[in-house]
Amino acid sequence: MLSRVADSIFWMSRCIERAQNVARFINVNLKLSIELGAATHNQWSPLIYTTGDQERFEELYGEYNQRNVIDFLAFDSNNGNSIISCLRAARENARTVREMISSMMWEELNKFFLSVRAAANDQTILESPYEFFNQIILASHLVEGITDGTMSHGEPWHFAHLGRMLERADKTSRILDVKYFILLPNVGDVGTNIDTIQWGALLESASALEMYRKRHGRISPEDVAEFLILDREFPRAMHHCLIEAEKSLNAIFGRRDDRIYNSAEQRLGRLRADVNYSQIREIIDGGLHEFIDDFQVKLNAVGAAIHETFFAEPPASSLEMSTQ
Amino acid sequence: MDFSAYQTDEFYDEMFEAPGRPRERSQHLVSRLQSLSAGELQRRQKSAELALLNMGITFNVYGHEAGTEKVWPFDLVPRIIEGGEWDMIERGLKQRITALNMFIDDVYNAQYCVRDKAVPEWLIASAKNLLGPCRGMTPPKGIWCHITGTDLVRDTNGQMYVLEDNLRCPSGVSYVLENREIMKRTFPQGFDGFSVLPVEDYPDRLLDMLQHIAPQGVTDPNVVVLTPGIYNSAYFEHCFLAQRMGVELVQGSDLCVLNGHVWMRTTKGLERVDVIYRRIDDEFLDPKTFRADSTLGVPGLMDVYRAGRVALANAPGTGVADDKAVYAFVPDIIKFYLGEDVILPNVPTFVCGEDKQCEHVLMNMEKLVIKPANESGGYGILLGPRASKAEIDKYRDVIRANPRNYVAQPMLGLSRVPTIVEDHFEGRHVDLRPYILYGKDIFVLPGGLTRVALRKNSLVVNSSQGGGSKDTWVLRNGYNGGRFQTQKQTLSGQSQYQTS
Numbered sequence: 001m002l003s004r005v006a007d008s009i010f011w012m013s014r015c016i017e018r019a020q021n022v023a024r025f026i027n028v029n030l031k032l033s034i035e036l037g038a039a040t041h042n043q044w045s046p047l048i049y050t051t052g053d054q055e056r057f058e059e060l061y062g063e064y065n066q067r068n069v070i071d072f073l074a075f076d077s078n079n080g081n082s083i084i085s086c087l088r089a090a091r092e093n094a095r096t097v098r099e100m101i102s103s104m105m106w107e108e109l110n111k112f113f114l115s116v117r118a119a120a121n122d123q124t125i126l127e128s129p130y131e132f133f134n135q136i137i138l139a140s141h142l143v144e145g146i147t148d149g150t151m152s153h154g155e156p157w158h159f160a161h162l163g164r165m166l167e168r169a170d171k172t173s174r175i176l177d178v179k180y181f182i183l184l185p186n187v188g189d190v191g192t193n194i195d196t197i198q199w200g201a202l203l204e205s206a207s208a209l210e211m212y213r214k215r216h217g218r219i220s221p222e223d224v225a226e227f228l229i230l231d232r233e234f235p236r237a238m239h240h241c242l243i244e245a246e247k248s249l250n251a252i253f254g255r256r257d258d259r260i261y262n263s264a265e266q267r268l269g270r271l272r273a274d275v276n277y278s279q280i281r282e283i284i285d286g287g288l289h290e291f292i293d294d295f296q297v298k299l300n301a302v303g304a305a306i307h308e309t310f311f312a313e314p315p316a317s318s319l320e321m322s323t324q
Numbered sequence: 325m326d327f328s329a330y331q332t333d334e335f336y337d338e339m340f341e342a343p344g345r346p347r348e349r350s351q352h353l354v355s356r357l358q359s360l361s362a363g364e365l366q367r368r369q370k371s372a373e374l375a376l377l378n379m380g381i382t383f384n385v386y387g388h389e390a391g392t393e394k395v396w397p398f399d400l401v402p403r404i405i406e407g408g409e410w411d412m413i414e415r416g417l418k419q420r421i422t423a424l425n426m427f428i429d430d431v432y433n434a435q436y437c438v439r440d441k442a443v444p445e446w447l448i449a450s451a452k453n454l455l456g457p458c459r460g461m462t463p464p465k466g467i468w469c470h471i472t473g474t475d476l477v478r479d480t481n482g483q484m485y486v487l488e489d490n491l492r493c494p495s496g497v498s499y500v501l502e503n504r505e506i507m508k509r510t511f512p513q514g515f516d517g518f519s520v521l522p523v524e525d526y527p528d529r530l531l532d533m534l535q536h537i538a539p540q541g542v543t544d545p546n547v548v549v550l551t552p553g554i555y556n557s558a559y560f561e562h563c564f565l566a567q568r569m570g571v572e573l574v575q576g577s578d579l580c581v582l583n584g585h586v587w588m589r590t591t592k593g594l595e596r597v598d599v600i601y602r603r604i605d606d607e608f609l610d611p612k613t614f615r616a617d618s619t620l621g622v623p624g625l626m627d628v629y630r631a632g633r634v635a636l637a638n639a640p641g642t643g644v645a646d647d648k649a650v651y652a653f654v655p656d657i658i659k660f661y662l663g664e665d666v667i668l669p670n671v672p673t674f675v676c677g678e679d680k681q682c683e684h685v686l687m688n689m690e691k692l693v694i695k696p697a698n699e700s701g702g703y704g705i706l707l708g709p710r711a712s713k714a715e716i717d718k719y720r721d722v723i724r725a726n727p728r729n730y731v732a733q734p735m736l737g738l739s740r741v742p743t744i745v746e747d748h749f750e751g752r753h754v755d756l757r758p759y760i761l762y763g764k765d766i767f768v769l770p771g772g773l774t775r776v777a778l779r780k781n782s783l784v785v786n787s788s789q790g791g792g793s794k795d796t797w798v799l800r801n802g803y804n805g806g807r808f809q810t811q812k813q814t815l816s817g818q819s820q821y822q823t824s
Contacts, residue, residue: 002578003589096554099567110380155591310591
């Protein structure tokens with residue numbers, strides 16, 4: 001398939017996943033702010049820290065409160081990572097590859113974008129924000145489901161899947177990091193100030209509470225971290241996402257042997273193996289936040305390598321080679 | 325909703341002979357529309373509009389913020405054409421396109437038409453869209469114009485005329501298919517009792533044609549659609565056609581020329597391209613041959629094309645016949661190449677390139693519609709009867725400065741079709757753009773795009789200027805299926821085509 005098209009499909013899918021995860025961030029915080037009442041200060045600032053957009057936020061809004069943070073994360077077109085910006089980008093990418101995706105996908109994504117755009121001008125949305133953001137999560141699942149159910153699982157689908165899995169791995173790691181910012185600024189505090197409610201809310205925001213209970217039963221910080229980082233089977237666990245991403249990458253190359261040919265496969269393979277051979281005790285001892293930071297850096301490197309391998313325009317000299 | 329208050333005024337109405345008297349072809353539909361309960365038609369119209377919005381069936385408008393999309397305006401009341409009349413239209417269009425192809429080929433080669441004075445010499449010598457680099461060329465299978473959209477209008481007397489030929493990159497066919505789809509979704513009962521000729525096979529026909537013109541020796545051609553990108557006004561259509569044909573939609577930057585062939589950049593390296601349905605204008609196709617500043621095209625494309633290693637549809641250079649001054653001579657062109665009289669007449673046209681006619685135009689501006697010879701999309705037109713004196717005086721200077729570039733026609737009272745306006749019907753002016761494919765044989769899509777001027781009393785149907793559209797139904801009854809094949813043409817002035 002065309003490199004440009006692969007690029008657009010990859011980003012279309014990533015952007016939809018990103019929008020969904022921003023909605024998840026907001027929802028976990030809405031829950032936490034209710035649970036905690038007025039007990040904690042600045043409970044909205046961590047959301048901005050975890051997305052890494054604090055400079056932009058402070059420049060545009062200044063004060064961290066629920067209204068400003070939700071506006072910035074959901075509806076602000078000046079924020080490239082806001083839900084509306086992600087959906088606009090997803091739709092724009094879909095529009096450039098409309099001939100490649102199924103019409104149902106396009107139609108659903110188009111409706112999704114239009115509904116959020118309409119909501120951006122509707123102040124009553126913020127009266128029941130939880131419901132609204134839940135709708136966004138559902139709409140995103142709907143597009144994902146339609147993608148899986150109506151698009152041949154060939155190369156274009158694998159690019160979509162790859163994009164979605166990388167984005168999801170990154171965002172699960174950030175959801176986990178929210179906890180660090182809220183309550184545990186010191187490495188030494190991990191595992192001591194146990195707050196079951198908060199860890200439960202965290203699991204819920206990853207739609208992981210029920211699956212977690214089936215796996216581990218009682219909520220303990222160590223088990224929650226293990227579940228969201230290391231579980232092979234839970235679809236939002238970082239490890240699971242890496243396994244899936246690697247499968248799609250391999251399918252795109254169409255190879256089944258063990259040889260590594262390019263930096264995308266090499267970097268993703270190494271990161272997947274790192275996580276595979278990690279133990280939760282070791283991660284916590286080394287610092288959960290530090291682990292997540294390192295994970296995100298490596299994941300970004302995977303993204304860069306994918307861009308290099310598939311999307312970037314090759315230099316003319318290598319083109320000459322490839323036609324011979 | 326009923327037609328009791330519906331007026332045809334002094335216009336030819338496609339649905340009614342006179343107020344309260346439906347034409348035979350539309351009796352059935354009129355009674356069906358009248359049998360709908362109050363508000364039902366408007367509800368369906370709303371649901372059609374919602375479907376268009378959700379399906380993202382849009383067009384872009386230039387001159388606004390980049391990427392401004394507008395939902396395609398659509399009216400639920402179809403325009404009906406009776407089969408017998410369609411048969412005549414189809415024969416007329418085939419005749420026209422056959423002769424125009426022979427003309428284009430002649431213009432770029434021997435120019436017998438000039439030698440034998442079928443057309444005046446100045447017409448060809450001054451043609452703005454005559455492409456020097458195409459001189460001496462003959463495209464694969466001898467066909468230049470593979471895809472044509474010819475605009476037809478009906479005057480107050482009911483006579484059908486050709487208004488203009490669009491031989492470069494005519495757009496709109498995707499809306500013909502989508503309009504039909506929307507009609508089926510929202511008003512399926514409307515079709516009951518009618519035998520409407522299908523339009524859905526157009527993409528298959530288009531693909532067949534594109535494969536047919538592949539370079540010699542290529543058995544399984546790789547076909548692509550070349551678009552300028554998402555900001556082009558017809559981007560929706562480019563996607564639509566690529567998707568329905570199952571071929572790649574490419575931009576200029578996806579293609580490159582290497583080792584004498586055209587390639588596209590894929591995730592697995594370069595892949596050869598054999599046939600390009602280009603939706604980029606000639607002058608942007610290849611910066612090495614045409615405009616050096618164009619980034620939309622592919623450097624070196626024309627060299628590959630001239631070497632016969634890639635096919636382009638339409639062939640570069642067809643624009644020479646998409647010139648409204650040339651249009652005025654089409655009846656002569658048909659006579660010259662085919663030895664026949666024109667089946668579908670032209671609108672009487674004054675050519676400002678001829679001194680006497682120009683004089684007449686300058687004296688009668690307030691009665692005429694004056695058009696630039698090489699614009700499309702309804703740009704630059706002066707409607708004399710509706711223009712102010714100052715506008716007319718200004719335009720007169722424009723014509724004097726470059727008479728070759730203008731033609732004038734009487735203002736036609738375009739026919740009308742009932743159109744939903746709030747809670748009632750009003751007549752709105754329409755035209756018709758049928759689509760013609762020229763490959764192994766000539767195919768005319770039954771019906772075409774009925775464009776409608778949605779504003780009251782407006783005669784401007786272009787979507788870029790506030791026009792909308794309707795589904796067009798060609799009825800099978802009385803239609804003889806008139807297939808007619810064209811064989812290899814010669815330039816001897818004798819026709820060799822036959823009806824089967």
